[in-house]
Amino acid sequence: xxxxxxxxxxxxxxxxxxxxxxxxxxxxxxxxxxxxxxxxxxxxxxxxxxxxxxxxxxxxxxxxxxxxxxxxxxxxxxxxxxxxxxxxxxxxxxxxxxxxxxxxxxxxxxxxxxxxxxxxxxxxxxxxxxxxxxxxxxxxxxxxxxxxxxxxxxxxxxxxxxxxxxxxxxxxxxxxxxxxxxxxxxxxxxxxxxxxxxxxxxxxxxxxxxxxxxxxxxxxxxxxxxxxxxxxxxxxxxxxxxxxxxxxxxxxxxxxxxxxxxxxxxxxxxxxxxxxxxxxxxxxxxxxxxxxxxxxxxxxxxxxxxxxxxxxxxxxxxxxxxxxxxxxxxxxxxxxxxxxxxxxxxxxxxxxxxxxxxxxxxxxxxxxxxx
Amino acid sequence: xxxxxxxxxxxxxxxxxxxxxxxxxxxxxxxxxxxxxxxxxxxxxxxxxxxxxxxxxxxxxxxxxxxxxxxxxxxxxxxxxxxxxxxxxxxxxxxxxxxxxxxxxxxxxxxxxxxxxxxxxxxxxxxxxxxxxxxxxxxxxxxxxxxxxxxxxxxxxxxxxxxxxxxxxxxxxxxxxxxxxxxxxxxxxxxxxxxxxxxxxxxxxxxxxxxxxxxxxxxxxxxxxxxxxxxxxxxxxxxxxxxxxxxxxxxxxxxxxxxxxxxxxxxxxxxxxxxxxxxxxxxxxxxxxxxxxxxxxxxxxxxxxxxxxxxxxxxxxxxxxxxxxxxxxxxxxxxxxxxxxxxxxxxxxxxxxxxxxxxxxxxxxxxxxxxxxxxxxxxxxxxxxxxxxxxxxxxxxxxxxxxxxxxxxxxxxxxxxxxxxxxxxxxxxxxxxxxxxxxxxxxxxxxxxxxxxx
Numbered sequence: 092x093x094x095x096x097x098x099x100x101x102x103x104x105x106x107x108x109x110x111x112x113x114x115x116x117x118x119x120x121x122x123x124x125x126x127x128x129x130x131x132x133x134x135x136x137x138x139x140x141x142x143x144x145x146x147x148x149x150x151x152x153x154x155x156x157x158x159x160x161x162x163x164x165x166x167x168x169x170x171x172x173x174x175x176x177x178x179x180x181x182x183x184x185x186x187x188x189x190x191x192x193x194x195x196x197x198x199x200x201x202x203x204x205x206x207x208x209x210x211x212x213x214x215x216x217x218x219x220x221x222x223x224x225x226x227x228x229x230x231x232x233x234x235x236x237x238x239x240x241x242x243x244x245x246x247x248x249x250x251x252x253x254x255x256x257x258x259x260x261x262x263x264x265x266x267x268x269x270x271x272x273x274x275x276x277x278x279x280x281x282x283x284x285x286x287x288x289x290x291x292x293x294x295x296x297x298x299x300x301x302x303x304x305x306x307x308x309x310x311x312x313x314x315x316x317x318x319x320x321x322x323x324x325x326x327x328x329x330x331x332x333x334x335x336x337x338x339x340x341x342x343x344x345x346x347x348x349x350x351x352x353x354x355x356x357x358x359x360x361x362x363x364x365x366x367x368x369x370x371x372x373x374x375x376x377x378x379x380x381x382x383x384x385x386x387x388x389x390x391x392x393x394x395x396x397x398x399x400x401x402x403x404x405x406x407x408x409x410x411x412x413x414x415x416x417x418x419x420x421x422x423x424x425x426x427x428x429x430x431x432x433x434x435x436x437x438x439x440x441x442x443x444x445x446x447x448x449x450x451x452x453x454x455x456x457x458x459x460x461x462x
Numbered sequence: 463x464x465x466x467x468x469x470x471x472x473x474x475x476x477x478x479x480x481x482x483x484x485x486x487x488x489x490x491x492x493x494x495x496x497x498x499x500x501x502x503x504x505x506x507x508x509x510x511x512x513x514x515x516x517x518x519x520x521x522x523x524x525x526x527x528x529x530x531x532x533x534x535x536x537x538x539x540x541x542x543x544x545x546x547x548x549x550x551x552x553x554x555x556x557x558x559x560x561x562x563x564x565x566x567x568x569x570x571x572x573x574x575x576x577x578x579x580x581x582x583x584x585x586x587x588x589x590x591x592x593x594x595x596x597x598x599x600x601x602x603x604x605x606x607x608x609x610x611x612x613x614x615x616x617x618x619x620x621x622x623x624x625x626x627x628x629x630x631x632x633x634x635x636x637x638x639x640x641x642x643x644x645x646x647x648x649x650x651x652x653x654x655x656x657x658x659x660x661x662x663x664x665x666x667x668x669x670x671x672x673x674x675x676x677x678x679x680x681x682x683x684x685x686x687x688x689x690x691x692x693x694x695x696x697x698x699x700x701x702x703x704x705x706x707x708x709x710x711x712x713x714x715x716x717x718x719x720x721x722x723x724x725x726x727x728x729x730x731x732x733x734x735x736x737x738x739x740x741x742x743x744x745x746x747x748x749x750x751x752x753x754x755x756x757x758x759x760x761x762x763x764x765x766x767x768x769x770x771x772x773x774x775x776x777x778x779x780x781x782x783x784x785x786x787x788x789x790x791x792x793x794x795x796x797x798x799x800x801x802x803x804x805x806x807x808x809x810x811x812x813x814x815x816x817x818x819x820x821x822x823x824x825x826x827x828x829x830x831x832x833x834x835x836x837x838x839x840x841x842x843x844x845x846x847x848x849x850x851x852x853x854x855x856x857x858x859x860x861x862x863x864x865x866x867x868x869x870x871x872x873x874x875x876x877x878x879x880x881x882x883x884x885x886x887x888x889x890x891x892x893x894x895x896x897x898x899x900x901x902x903x904x905x906x907x908x909x910x911x912x913x914x915x916x
């Protein structure tokens with residue numbers, strides 16, 4: 092099966108009433124910190140999932156990093172990777188493992204906050220060891236997907252049947268020109284969506300050039316300097332006219348309705364083959380330092396799986412939440428459940444009874460987040 | 463007077479406010495570079511003991527004080543000079559100047575910023591007005607509601623760099639610690655660095671609690687004082703850096719009427735972006751002052767003389783890019799008690815700031831710095847052009863880690879010099895625009911010194 096056939100299969104896979112969304116195993120490991128033992132734990136995690144080789148050997152792998160907000164904003168002066176960004180050592184461990192498993196090209200991507208500049212510079216501003224990451228495996232590349240970047244066009248990825256907000260999204264071509272797509276996320280809460288895990292991380296694949304508050308009215312603005320709240324969260328303005336427009340402009344403008352749906356649509360349009368969640372050190376109470384009530388915590392966990400909904404369902408259970416919770420129940424106090432929405436689009440199951448957990452059991456890994 | 467003559471030249475004075483007239487208190491200065499004390503009251507014994515240690519004693523005088531009485535006390539004590547701190551009326555200053563001439567005293571005037579003594583034939587130019595350096599605390603939810611921006615730095619560096627570029631005198635900023643809770647030693651180190659990286663000296667001033675504990679020889683206070691002394695010494699050990707010229711390819715032409723005496727203005731805005739900028743006072747605008755610049759920002763085009771305009775025409779004919787502020791744009795005149803921009807001025811500044819930001823973009827104008835939010839930098843070059851110095855001051859309460867500097871020059875060696883630490887050699891590696899250097903950690907302040915081809 093070719094990559095494009097696989098994309099097409101997923102894109103058209105909205106479930107009929109009788110079909111069951113797919114289930115895939117999830118592995119959990121305890122890791123004391125970001126130094127000793129991290130690479131071994133990561134290797135064990137991937138072995139428990141059947142090994143990386145069959146997934147990445149001779150393939151182009153695109154890894155979406157979770158780098159939320161401006162690198163200038165720190166929580167309690169701590170390194171970004173210890174709080175609300177995925178930690179660079181986790182990224183390094185994943186890249187090295189991918190390289191050892193024979194990946195041909197490893198592309199680290201993120202739509203860098205309010206920037207159309209090179210991703211390497213964003214990472215340097217985040218205090219990341221860019222040279223070390225570039226040398227962690229053969230063929231490592233960096234791409235800021237907040238605009239068109241080095242490509243001559245945008246890739247249009249369709250959501251398929253079941254879409255609520257947009258029928259398709261215009262994205263940086265890096266998300267299309269890849270064989271394997273990895274969501275490398277942080278274990279944390281999210282003010283709008285309840286949790287930030289591998290699904291919500293994919294909200295950040297959208298370019299602010301098209302969906303940003305300063306996106307061009309007709310054509311993308313290749314030098315974006317703002318976030319995406321006006322277009323995505325509040326629906327105050329449309330994306331650039333060059334991109335697919337809203338299916339129903341009269342639909343709810345509530346961010347708790349829109350953002351979970353947009354996230355689910357994005358994961359349906361751009362399927363995730365591997366989800367990795369950094370829960371070694373993180374914050375509770377929100378996605379970044381601009382949210383009040385944040386608290387630094389050290390769950391000491393890594394979670395990985397071959398299906399992002401299943402992986403997030405297990406991660407939520409580890410956080411002490413019900414992955415099938417309805418709106419109004421923590422952590423989905425003011426929003427719909429992104430996992431359930433993604434499940435409805437056929438991405439994966441939220442039913443823990445159908446998900447095989449390997450390594451540490453959920454009960455052993457439990458680290459309650461605030462309710 | 464003979465004793466007074468023994469002390470260091472006034473331009474080399476390292477000043478501190480001093481609350482004690484007990485000669486034994488001078489023991490606290492042993493091993494520190496502090497060699498000039500500012501006192502409200504002085505005694506002959508104290509001044510003599512200070513002079514024996516090569517320490518100058520200056521009598522502080524404030525507006526409203528009886529000139530005859532103050533001069534008499536100073537004369538009887540045998541001080542090295544007077545410090546006139548505050549907004550003195552011009553005729554109120556005259557008796558002090560006259561007395562100083564007769565006694566061969568140095569007079570240091572510390573007026574409000576708006577009344578700096580530019581034309582005075584003095585070896586020291588200073589002010590008592592300034593911001594207490596640090597990160598401005600955010601108030602309310604609105605300031606933190608979005609994942610944008612960075613910490614707002616309260617700094618005097620923009621003002622001090624302008625003053626430094628405008629005068630050959632030593633520059634003092636005599637700010638006092640904010641009242642309220644006692645400060646951590648880190649906050650004093652910020653004050654030292656904020657002045658020093660701009661080529662100025664902070665007049666050391668301790669909060670009442672710290673001062674009391676220090677003079678009572680409290681061990682914690684002594685330890686904090688030792689750290690303050692070490693940081694002062696670091697910059698005095700490299701006093702030659704004060705003579706090094708601002709480097710970089712962006713020149714900012716401004717004067718007092720275009721906001722140069724205010725903090726938080728265009729110079730600070732550019733500096734916070736860590737684009738190396740050379741302040742060029744309009745009075746010192748010349749072809750030489752613009753040599754090596756590729757971009758120039760002229761804040762107030764309406765203030766240019768014909769000669770200034772010709773200099774800028776030559777600059778643009780030579781390939782330089784000139785950005786001018788809006789023609790109808792005027793800053794309010796400097797006023798006593800006002801040292802920052804008002805909100806409406808900030809709004810107007812945004813007009814020119816957007817242009818500057820777009821002009822600077824990602825260009826390397828001498829150095830580009832990464833992971834430096836919460837820090838201020840200043841890029842200098844040695845007189846022979848063989849060394850580049852990047853001052854770095856961290857205003858946060860946490861160490862800054864994993865900093866990367868891209869220098870637009872060909873450099874073979876680099877050292878990180880840090881107060882209280884041994885020099886650390888660094889390995890520059892080539893990049894497209896010159897060399898890159900990685901710095902592991904900066905607690906409060908450091909200086910990156912690079913050996914480069916002129």
